[in-house]
Amino acid sequence: MSRRRRSAQNDSSPSYQAKRRELLQTAADVFQEKGYDAATLNDIAERFGTDRASIYYYFASKKELFQALFQDVVIGVLDDNVSAGTEIAEIDADAPEKLRRLVELLMLSYENNYPYIYLYIQEDMAKLEFQSTPWAKDMLLKTKRFEAIVAGVLEQGVAEGTFREDVPTALMAKALFGMINWTHRWLKPGSHRVDARQTIDAFCALFFQGALAKPA
Known part of the structure; x- marks a missing residue:
């Protein structure tokens, strides 16, 4: 696990938590539209307006996000x-x-x-x-x-x-x-x-x- 990822898991700041909730909402929309199997982290990142690497700051995998x-x-x-x-x-x-x-x-x-x-x-x-x-x-x-x-x-x-x-x-x-x-x-x-x-x-x-x- 990267240092950035470990730090993120301990981040309880309002801005981090708000961003995490926004990401969950975006992921829910994508999963509903495409289904869990078909949806990818790239799909979620694109909808969220970021890149796939940034998703890993919040979640280690699609499974963990789901x-x-x-x-x-x-x-x-x-x-x-x-x-x-x-x-x-x-x-x-x-x-x-x-x-x-x-x-x-x-x-x-x-x-x-x-x-x-x-x-x-x-x-x-x-x-x-x-x-x-x-x-x-x-x-x-x-x-x-x-x-x-x-x-x-x-x-x-x-x-x-x-x-x-x-x-x-x-x-x-x-x-x-x-x-x-x-x-x-x-x-x-x-x-x-x-x-x-x-x-x-x-x-x-x-x-x-x-x-x-x-x-x-």
Whole structure:
């Protein structure tokens, strides 16, 4: 490791940290557009307005840069979602109300942390080379915890008679997450085509139309 690189790792100055955050944002945009495998440090450096050598002042490799995106941002968002989701599941409300709040929580977290969460979905962390690392396993565990919260609300709905019982809750959950997660292909904050709020309303209307129990 070069002396410059060792010095950079210990640099906590506001200017260095601000530049590092800007670089992470640029890298996230490039990874989202090209995909992790196709994106290169040259692509990121060009978009950032610098050369490849300067990238090494902040990160030793593309892999380290990609990892930092998730360690610095995504893990915290997943923690917040699990915490907020747990609170929603415990409120005194019927299952449809809880589920709507969970959908809202998830979609707004995607919008407010764009494109980091979408990058996580796009790259399918379970298939990446990082899956054996502790931080990747931690992310997958947090994702499964949130999915379990949703599954629990769906099961509550079946038990209380608000959700239909002829469709397995596991299948309902897959349908719901399929709709939400596919938005990484087309929902872009600031595009003025459709925003997270409109998407929440539309998805809940469509999902509840099929999932709600029919009156006897």
